[in-house]
Amino acid sequence: MIKVDNLSYSFPQKDLYNQISFTLDDGQHCAFIGSSGSGKSTLVDIIMDSERYMFDGILEIDPNCRIGYVSQFSQLDKTNKTTVFEYIAEEFIKLQHEIASICTEMETSSNIDTLLEKYQQALDVFDAIGGADFESNINKKLHLANLNKQENQMVSELSGGEFKLIQVIKEMLKSPDLIIMDEPDVFLDFENLNALKNLINSYKGTLLIITHNRYLLNHCFNKIIHLENKELQEFDGRYIDYNLSLLQSKIETQELAIADTDEIMRNNILIDKLRFIATNNSEASRGKTLKARVKVQERLETRRIKAPFVDIKQPVIHLVSDHEIEETxxxxxxxxxxxxxxxxxxxxxxxxxxxxxxxxxxxxxxxxxxxxxxxxxxxxxxxxxxxxxxxxxxxxxxxxxxxxxxxxxxxxxxxxxxxxxxxxxxxxxxxxxxxxxxxxxxxxxxxxxxxxxxxxxxxxxxxxxxxxxxxxxxxxxxxxxxxxxxxxxxxxxxxxxxxxxxxxxxxxxxxxxxxxxxxxxxxxxxxxxxxxxxxDRDYLEIEQKKKSLETNIELALQDTNFELAKVLSEELEKLIKSL
The missing domain is CATH 3.40.50.300 (P-loop containing nucleotide triphosphate hydrolases)
Incomplete structure (x- = not known):
């Protein structure tokens, strides 16, 4: 459905992507993750309207692909006097009126052929979005999101979380080939978050969702796209398995990096000695030995592990009170x-x-x-x-x-x-x-x-x-x-x-x-x-155990105790398989 190949793009202030590539296939539910400011929303904008952007590389989208979109910044219009059902059904009702209007026009018009063509086009669009069953489908989605009681409520009376769910339902019922959602979970309460999870998991089409919500990540996706430090990698599988693979990679990467660093330090000492000898000795062989050792050092530096997905800088947030007072x-x-x-x-x-x-x-x-x-x-x-x-x-x-x-x-x-x-x-x-x-x-x-x-x-x-x-x-x-x-x-x-x-x-x-x-x-x-x-029963206890193991792995890595980190990662893998 979508293929991105070696795509690069820069803002005036910074480079966003360096030859990133990924594919998105029919039916995949894909989580799009990465640090704030890494360019996730911009990449979505490029997919939605590629002609606005000057980028290098290839972006291929099926020419017949219809894309639906749910924004992170949607605002509830408190003046909207439309009911929830009418708001969701807006496109279906509009097509119904268009079809009825064409039928009325055909009763008195002599240009029947043109009207028949318009009628068939409108009918095809109506059928393509499931028009025949739209009332039943709306009721099913509202029930799934636990919003069936709001069917006849004015949109203006909804909470912000309810309105976000209504938008998701509205896009799903249009039956696009791909729905892109940008942080649809923001500000949702527990009940509405579960409703969003149910809507995502019930949807048979293709989804690309930017989210940082740990609950949705653990329950809703079968593909992960991770954008970090100008690079991108894709993973077919659950987020929880992807996260484990990152942690295991981090253990391996840091162990190799320490070995490389030790070798580079030893080589630096040797280069300094050879440079001193070459400076004080005019023999050509001394200079050749130095050049050869410098080339070895360059190869070591080149092969030094680069880990854009496991070496992510966590911000340091300090919340400090100016003065403490006794408990009161x-x-x-x-x-x-x-x-x-x-x-x-x-x-x-x-x-x-x-x-x-x-x-x-x-x-x-x-x-x-x-x-x-x-x-x-x-x-x-x-x-x-x-x-x-x-x-x-x-x-x-x-x-x-x-x-x-x-x-x-x-x-x-x-x-x-x-x-x-x-x-x-x-x-x-x-x-x-x-x-x-x-x-x-x-x-x-x-x-x-x-x-x-x-x-x-x-x-x-x-x-x-x-x-x-x-x-x-x-x-x-x-x-x-x-x-x-x-x-x-x-x-x-x-x-x-x-x-x-x-x-x-x-x-x-x-x-x-x-x-x-x-x-x-x-x-x-x-x-x-x-x-x-x-x-789900026991889910949160397992999550707490998982978090404890992850914390202990990080502490083991800080102490460069790689054997302990590997043992703990094996325990973590067993725990994850039980989920």
Whole structure:
């Protein structure tokens, strides 16, 4: 269906691809992964509209291939008075009206042949997208996504997560040859994430999906395309098996690299000795010996292992409080209520201590972000923040903290940095090289913007953090770095998130919004609740064991204990086969 062969492409600021190649065949469900800013969305844009781009290499797409697309930046139109069913069925209804109009015209027209041709064309299009059964198919998809009750609801009344699922359903029902989705999982709650998983797995056509969501990666794909450091590799199989192969490659690569490095060091010492001898001795044979040894060194350098897919720099995220305070109540909420058209929260009460790490969860549209904003504004009579607490807020809307018309350099001068070198050194920890320091923030990828937002946010050194979906758009490496930063943070955190792995790895307890109220849940109880409602039995326990083994392998590699790393990788392989 799609063939990319030795494709290269560059922005003015940086090279994106260096002779990358891959194929996508009929029926494959392909996950497209890679670090933020590696060029995934740009490659999708090239596939969607190749004539806009000047690239080297070959891009072949079946000329009959119809492509559907679900954007990561779709916005819900609150003025839309269309029902969910009408919105999904829009193309079918339009064709029905067109066919009916042609039939009406044929009753009075003398130009029957032309109208018959138009009628047959419209009918062919209608049949090609499954028009005969479209009502039944819509109902099946809505049921699969657990949205059948919303069939007659206005689109404007949907939550953001529900609207994203509706868009996925709408594209699937058009029956394109290929559907491309760019991070369709962003901001989905647990229930909607499972619904997306069900939709993906039930789809018989070809899918290419950019995602960093670990749950979807583990459950939905039979092919992986990984773009990293300007290079690309493809893997036919599950993501969990691909990840294991990367870890095994890393063990082998580092072991070989150490051997190569030792040999290069020995050779350097020998070259220095030969150069000294040749300098003080005019015999031609001395110079020839030196040249021969230099050529050996060049061969060693050339063969030194290059590993763009296993040697990926993880950003270093620091969340530091300016001053720690003794454990006390940092935040107290008493009889708080909020309503828009309907009551979202009613007479809720909770408190957070100065060292608590708390996650606020609930279905999309239940008032989580509204509550977080109210706490940050601190002008509501029901909200009381300790006078010794400094609060910082990370919004899920990136342009609230970042000025997208600024360059990265300008943004950090505004944040209080004094010199170019200071800014360059600081943002390099977050994966931004000097080549992008003068790049406009608006031109960055969603993941790069979120990472940059974290970098700017971290400067404040507040001792209470309000985080609204902090992992959205972040690649898996940045997610893990943020997990480490939150674990090491000494202040209080109140976070809105739907990332189960992130919650379990970082948080002390859960505040669950349900039926307009909030109740406190311990982590063990929360885990059981999530198992019962959203995940396969024992899946998460195995995931935790898997994560523990991966961590121990990384520690063994840091100590260059390759024998231990290999033993642990064999244990990990057995565990993965049990999934």
């Amino acid at each position: 109540v940092a935040l107290k909420v008493t009889d708080y209520s909020v309503a828009f058209d309907d009551i979202l929260l009613e007479n809720i009460n909770f408190e957070i201590k100065s060292t608590d790490k708390v996650v606020l969860i609930g279905s999309n549209g239940t008032g989580k972000t509204t509550l977080l904003r109210e706490i940050f504004k601190n002008d509501h009579p029901s909200i009381e923040i300790n006078k010794d607490i400094d609060v910082a807020y990370l919004s899920q809307l990136q342009n609230e903290l970042l000025n997208e018309s600024h360059t990265i350099l300008e943004e950090f001068f505004d944040a209080g940095f004094k010199t170019y070198e200071e800014i360059k050194s600081y943002i390099s920890n977050y994966g931004f090289g000097k080549e992008v320091i003068n790049q406009k923030i608006g031109s960055l990828s969603g993941g790069e913007k979120n990472t940059l937002q974290l970098a700017k946010f971290s400067v404040g050194k507040a001792n209470m953090l309000l985080l609204d979906e902090p992992t959205s758009h972040l690649d898996t490496y940045s997610q893990i770095a943020l997990e480490k930063a939150i674990k090491n943070y000494k202040g209080a955190i109140l976070m809105v998130s739907h990332d189960f792995y992130f919650i379990v790895n970082c948080m002390d307890f859960v505040l669950l919004i349900e039926d307009k109220a909030i109740r406190k849940i311990s982590m063990p109880k929360f885990r059981k609740m999530i198992y019962a409602n959203h995940f």
